Amino acid sequence: MGTEVARLPHVSVRVQPFSAGAHPSIGSAFTLLRFADADTADMNCVYLENEQGALYLERPADVDRYAVMFEQLSRSALSVDESVELVATLTSQL
Secondary structure, rough: OHHHHHHHHHOOOOOHHHHHHHOOOOOOOOEEEEEOOOOOHOOOOEEEOOOEEEEOOOOOOHHHOOOOHHHHHHHHHHOOHHHHHHHHHHOOOO
């Protein structure tokens, strides 16, 4: 990925640096799907994928737990500008 994607208005690239240490999602990536529209808010879910397949978690307690994890990751990640600068530096070395 180059920095072109990071410049799109609907994209926010954030890098989780090794210096942040262990974090709640280490070893398990997830996608948090949240809908702003009140009519579709009950469709919020978490998508998990592993070597055995995929799983959607739809219980509000599960969605809330992953939302907290996402907020923790966001707080320890590099800023958008720092992340884009790091990606640009790394891709220029390829």
